[in-house]
Amino acid sequence: MTNANRPVLNLDLDLLRTFVAVADLNTFAAAAVAVRRTQSAVSQQMQRLEQLIGKELFARHGRNKLLTEHGIQFLGYARKILQFNDEACTSLMYSDIEGALTIGASDDTADTILPYILHRVTSVFPKLSIAVSVKRSPEMLEMLHQGKTDLVITTMNSEVFPHILLRTSPTLWYCAADYQFRPEEPISLVVLDEPSPFRTLALEHLTAAGIPWRIAYVASTLSAVRAAVKAGLGVTVRSVEMMSPGLRVLGEAEGLPRLPETRYFLCKNPHHENELTTAIFSVIGSGNKSYVPPVDASPSSDVKKPPSDTSLKDAI
Structure with missing residues (x-):
């Protein structure tokens, strides 16, 4: 019998879940905790999976389980199979739920992360009525505290609120594409008015590095910050989501400190x-890994492409 005529296999979802856990966590011991099985049971499951598909999925390197070429190929399919299975079950479970939902989003997530949150919610809960409010993160958290919104997408994590980490993005120094950066002069900063975590981040890291700075422009909205930077009024700090034509990225080559994600x-x-x-x-x-996308920062003649976001390896 040729490979082309071999019967199609029916894959066991439990085996796939364990396989993905091993691939993500690199050891049978860690995967066993994640899938709530014994380590020996995980080992037996992976042996069964390899026998079922007729390929070695793991290279034998001590306790660490590294994927073979076939394992890497199979991992992508395993994730998609589990994703579609879970989405189908979830959609049927919640399809009749009705109600109103309010979502708050910070300025820099309104056209990046928010659309995918909305798509996810409406695909699972098609009968919901949704209201969206876009404000700065401190205002959003205050609205959440007061019960004026149900969910908030924010860069400010408060231990008071249960939270889900949606993504991790590089934080960068931005200036206009034609901005003349002069490291011998105090850095002209374009910032939001207080409270602003990015403003605080910039000032703290410049001060710690002994780099002189001055506030050149204070704005009340992110769009005003972006406009001022593109106009050449100074440098600002934002996550990679701010990247757009007309901007370029500064960094350690210009003597600026590396920033936390x-x-x-x-x-x-x-x-x-x-x-x-x-x-x-x-x-x-x-x-969340299935619907929050990596950043699309398309390069152009006057844009330096920032490093890509590596936190969402499963995004499709």
């Missing part, structure tokens, strides 16, 4: 929680 969270308020928000939070938490 920006983390985006989805938060809820347990004191103003209901069955609907609990279900939505659970759905997003179980599948």
Whole structure:
């Protein structure tokens, strides 16, 4: 019998879940904890999976389980199979739920992360009525605290609120494409008015590095910051989501300090929680890697492409 005539195999979803856990965590021991099985049971499952598909999935390198070429190829399919299975089950489970949902988003997530959150929510809960409010992160968290919104996408993580890490993005120094950066002069900064975590981040890292700075322009909105930077008024700090034509990235080559990554969270308020928000939070938490995309920073003649976001290796 040729390979072309071989019967199609029916893959066991439990085996696939364990395989993905081993691939992500690199050891049978860690995967066993994740899938709530014994280490020997995980080992037996992987042996069964390899026998089923007739290929070696793991290279034998001590305790660490590295994927073979076939393993890497199979991993992508395993993730998609599990994703579609879970989405189908979830969609049927919640398809009849009705209600109103309010989502708050910070300025820099309104056209990047928010659309994919909305797509995920509406695909699972098609009968929901959704209202969206876009404000700065401190305002969003205050609205969440007051119960004026159900969920918030923000860069400011508060331990007070249960949260899901949606993505991790590089944080960069931006200036206009034709900006003349002069390291011998105090850095002219374009910042948001207080409170602003990116403003605080820039000032703290410049001060710690002994680099002189001055506030050249203060704005109340992200669009005003972007406009001022493109006009050549100075340098600003934002996550990679701000990248757009007309901007370029400065960095260590210009003597500027490396910045910590920006983390985006989805938060809820347990004191103003209901069955609907609990279900939505659970759905997003179980599948966030499948719908939050990597940053698309298309290079142009006057744009330096920033480093790509590596936190979402499963994004499609």
